[in-house]
Amino acid sequence: MAHDYAKRFFVAMLLPTKVDFSLDEDGIRRFTRYFLNSPFASRGGLIVNPEAGEVFYMSGEEKQRAIEIVLEEVDRKLPVFAGVYAPTTSELVESTRDAKDLGVDGIFVIPPGGAMDITYNWDPLRYPDVWLDQIKAQDRSVNLPILTHPIGPPSPKYGIGLPAETAVHICNAVPNIIGWKMTYSYDGYRRIARALRDSRPEVGLMGAAAHFFHENLASSQMDGTVCGAWCYALEPMLAHIEAWESGDLKKANAIWEGGLRQLQEWVYDEWGRLHIRYRLASWLRGLVDNPSMRPPLPSPTQVEVTACLELLHRAGLSVREDLDEQLLRFGWTVPASGM
Template sequence: MQVEKIKERACNNRRGEAMKKLYGVTTAMVTPFDAQGAVDLDKVEALTEFLISKGVHGLFPLGTTGEMVRLSEEERMAVAETVVRQAAGRVVVYIHAGAMTQEATIRLAQHAQRIGADGVGVVTPMFLGASDRELEAYYVAVANSLPQDFPVYLYNIPQCSANDLKAEVAARVAEQCTNVVGVKYSWPDFLRTDEYLRINGGGFAVMQGADRLMLPALAQGCDGVISGVSCVYPEPFVAVYDAYQRGDLERARTLQRTATAYCEVLRSGSNMSYFKEALRLRGIDAGVMRAPQLDLQPHEIEQLQTELAALPSIDEL
C-alpha cells in the first residue's frame, strides 16, 4: 500500500499538481565557497546538475548541510535562484528558509515563492528556547505570509535547534494553515514519527532526516528521506528507494546497509568538510568550508580515502 502511495505522489508531482510534495530521495545540498570564502554560484550549478544526473527526486538547498547560519540573506537568495534556475523543473526544489528571526524567515520564504521554487522548509527557531505557543505562532505567521497553495514543510532537528516540535503543535499549525503540508524530522524517534504521520487523518507528509533510517521510515509510511549524505553519494539512496518501490525488500535491506556504511564514513553530516572533500574525490568541486569551520587536514583526507576505498563500490549497485 505504501509503495502505491509513493508512486501516486510521484505521478502527481510529474503532472504538475498545484502543491508538489517531497518524496523519494531529496538531497540536502552543501553550499560551495571559493578560496576567498565567497559563495561560488558556478559550483552550485555544477552540483545541482550532478545530483539531478544521479537520479535524485528533489533538492533541498540552504539547510543544515548547506551551512545556512553562515550565509547572509542575499547569499541565500542567490543560491536559491541558482538551484531553481539550474534544476529547471526537472526535480522538485524546496528552499530552506528558516532563519534567526521571523522577519528574515518570511523574506526568504517569500523570495523562494517568487523565484518559482516548489515549496519551502522552515526549521524551528534556533538556540533560544521557544515554548509550544511561540512555535505555533511562529509557523502560523510564516505560513500565512505565503499563498495558501505554496507548500511549507516544518523542520524539526532538536539536536541542533534546541527546540523540539511536538506533533500536537504541528497539528495545530496544519489545521490553521492549509499550505503546511508536512514535516522533515531529523531525530530517530519512530514513536514521534508515527504521531506526525497521523496528523490530518494520515494526510500529513513526513520526510525522514536521518539518512540511516530511510528504509524503515519508508516502511512506516514516510514519503522518503531528506539526505545530506546523498549530496555526495546519491546512488545507494536512490537504489534503496527504487528497490522499495519494486517491493524487493531483501534487496532494499542490502542497499540500506550500503547506504549506512557511507553515512558512517562521512560522519553522517556532523562535519560538512567530509562531504566537500568526498565530493572533491569524486571529481565535483564543492569548494571549501566557511570559517569558523575548517577543511580537513591532510591526515584526515588520507584516512577518508582509505575508509571510502573499503566500502562497496557504487558501480556495483
Template sequence: MAKLTEEAKGVYVIAVTPFTDEGALDLDSVDSMVDFYEAAGVSGITVLGQLGEAPKLTSAESSLVVERMLKRLNGRLPVVVGVSAPGLAPMTELAEKVMDQGAAGVMVAPPWTTKTDDQSFAFYQSVGEALGEIPFVLQDYPLTTNVTIAPKVIERIVREVPNCVMLKHEDWPGLSKISALRAGSAKGETRRISILCGNGGLFLPEEMSRGADGAMTGFCFPEMMVGVVNAFADGKVERAHDIFDAYLPLARYEQQQGIGLAARKYVLAKRGAIKSGALRKPRPVLSAADIADVERLLARQAIRLKEIGA
C-alpha cells in the same frame, strides 16, 4: 514550478554550498552540483539547510545561490529553501522572495526559545499565518534546535495550519514518532502529510518501513538514498537494506560532529560535483589521517557495491 504538497515523496537532497579554497561563493559549482544531483535521480533539492552552511552566507549570497540553482534546473525539479530566522519578518521576506524566483516551498525550524507544547504550536501557527499560501516544511531537528515537538503537537499543527504540508523528521530516536503520526492519519484524526527524513540517511530503511515517504538529507552518494527509496517503492525491502548496508560505513563517518561536512564535501569534490571541498571559515580541515580514512571507506564501498551489483 508547482508548489510543494502533501504528496511529495522520494529524495529531496540537502545541497551543500560550494566555495572556492579562499572562501568565496562558487556559482559555477552550483551548476555542476545541480547536474550531479539530478543525474543521481533525486526528486527535489533543498538549499540553505543546516549543512548548507546557510548561517555563513550573507542575505545577498543566499539569494544568489537560490537564483542560480533555480535557473540551472529550469523547472525540472522542485526546490525547497530553508528560511528559518530569529523573527517572522526576515523569514517571510526571504520566503516571498524565493517563491517569486520559482521555489516550490520553504522549510522552517523552531527557535531555541520554544520550550513548551503550546509554544511550539503557537510558533507554527504564526508561521502559517505569516506565509499565507506558501507551503512549508516543519523541520523537526531537536538535536540541533533543542526543541522537542511531540507527535500530538505536530498533529495539532497539521490540523490547524493548512500550509504545513511536510514534516522533515530528524528526531533521534524517532521511529516511534513516525509510527504515531501515520497511525493518526490512518484513523482520519489528521491530514496525511509528507514525511521525509534526515540525519544523513542513517535510519532510512527503518524509517521507510514506518511510513516515511523518502529522505530530505545530504550524503555524498545521493544514489544510495534514491536506491533505498526506489527499492521500497518496488516492494524490494531486502534489496533496499543491501544497498543501504553497502554505504553505511561512509554515511556513519559523515555523521561526526565537526569534520562530517568536510568529509562530505571532500568526496563531492572528488566525484566532480563541486570544484573544491572547502568549507567557509570558521571551518574544520581534514587531516591526512582523516583523508586516509575516507579513501579506505570509498575503496571498501566500491568492492561491496560490485558484489551486490549496485
C-alpha cells in the same frame, strides 16, 4: 494522502564555494546538474539554502543568488524549495517573499535562532508558539507548500527533534505543511511517525537520518526525504530504495550491507560533525571544489579524510580523479594504501 511533493526525495543541497568561501556560481550550476542529469531527477527535488547549505552564514544577496542559479538550471524540471532563515521575524518574512518572487515551489522552514530563550533553553512542548508564530507569518506571506526542519533542544525521548505533541499541533495549525523532516533518534522517529500517521496522515514523513533508511523503509515510515546524504551517496541510496519498493529484499540487503550502511553510520555518528562530513564526502567524490564549510564551522581532520575515503571505496563510490593533488593542496596526506 500525502502531497505529491512529499513523496519526493529532496536533497538538502550543499553550497559550492571557492577556496576564499565566496559563492562558486559555476560550481552551483555543476552541482545542480549532477542531480538534474541523473535518474534521481524523476523522483527528486532540491532544497537550496538549507542548514547543510550554510544558510546561517550567507548574506541576503548570496541566498537570493543561490536560488536564482538553481532555478535557472532546473528550469521547472523538478521542484525547488528554498530554506529561509533570518535573525528576526520581519526579516524572515521579507526573505520568504523574496524566495517566492524568484519562483520557488515551496519553502523549507527553520526554527528561530539567537537568544537562549528560543534556542537551547526553549521548551517546545509548553511553548510551541515560539516557532509556530514564525511559520504562520511565513505562510501568510506566501501561501506555498511547506517542508519543516524541526530541530530543538536535545531530549532522551526524541533526540534533536521536536516532541510529537508539538509536531501534531504545528501541522494542525498550518495546513500548508506537507512534509515533516524526521530529525530524530530511532525511537523518536517511531513515535513521531505513529503520531503523524494517526493525526495528520496527509503530512509526509520525510526521511532525514540516512543511517536509518533501511529500517524506515521496512516499517513503511518514509514517504519522501529531506536529506543531505544524497549529496555524496546518490547512486547506492537510490538503488537501495528502489530495491525495497520492488520487494527485492535480498538486493536491498546486499546494497545496504555492501558499504552503504557503514558509510552512513560513520557520517551520522557525531551530530557535531554531520555537515562537515557531508561536505568532505562530496568533495572527495569531486562534486564540490572546497572541502570546508565557512568558519566558524571547522575543517575536516586527517582522520576523517582517511576514514571517509575508505568508506566511499567500500560503498563502491568513485572519488575525484585529482585526489592526491587535491589532498596535498589542502594540507592532508595521501593514505598509504593509495586510495
